[in-house]
Amino acid sequence: MPDPDVILVGVVPRQLGHVLEKAAEFASRFDAMLVCARVDPSRYVVERFTDGRFTSMPIDPDLADLRIEIFDESLRDRIASILEPTGVRWSVQPLVGDPSHELAALADRVDALMIVVGTRAPGFRGTLQEFFTGSVAAHLAHRQHRPLVVVPNPETRTNAPPPWETGK
Template identity: 45%
Template sequence: MTDPTSTPAEGELQNEQLRGAVIVAVQPHQPARVLAEGVRYAQLFSAPLVVVHVDVTRFVTYEDPDGYVHSAPIDLNLEAGVAEFEEVQRVSADALQGSGLTWTARQLVGDPAIAIKHLANKVDAELIVVGTRQRGIGESIREFFTGSVAARLSHRQHRPILIVPLDEPVADDKDIFAE
């Protein structure tokens, strides 16, 4: 799955240049810790970094044999996904300034676990970095219906996954669904 600004040939060339990359999944307003861990591991591995944002308001309609993905919106409000990706790009550029890393940002579409898995296969990723979900009843309900991206990734591909906690740990005697 390629970002919408690249042509199929450019996407394949970029994928080759990103071989062995660390992939880090980033959402707007997510704690900076997830991106920081992705940067840290990319530096440790001397690997390029691919910052991905998955637009779950779009779905894949078909994929060309050369890998170019065609998508369609679930909702006609296309600006939401564009604005989120622009925010991820801005935050990433600020965080990566002076890091010395080769990096790029990609917007994927559809199911996050499947989209990240496909990209990881295309670039032969070394590691996938994802954050945990935010705590709260709304997120608990969403995860009940859609499942954990980290858990679904761990069952659908062979690469190591680093799961970064977003919040302070919950005490052992507390109910994680009550917060």
């Protein structure tokens, strides 16, 4: 039996619901499996094993904490509560490193039909984080070849002028 088509979704705990719901809708329409990937940017890969597992270390040299990465169980439970009622096939994948690079690399490994991500968190904290780290969606749009779906934050006002017109 051939491998199922895959849609990759980048999961961030604070924007989980609306992004997963939209990704599940796409997975259902494409009869695809949903791979939910969480990227920890504070760590880097040390060694990859043939079974897909890997070890990682923190970027901070004061925290010498080599470990085999596993997906956070509480996040997996939250994902399950959203996806199980949809009937979509799904799995989880922990990643470490630069989010855009790691999501693109995983998309290559699973030959994803598309990558689904959310927009940044609204407010000062999200703007500040994007200033220092850049937009994952923008990086993905320019550094990989798959279709990219960016799910807007549900708090976005459609009648508000865009940030470049207001100077915010």
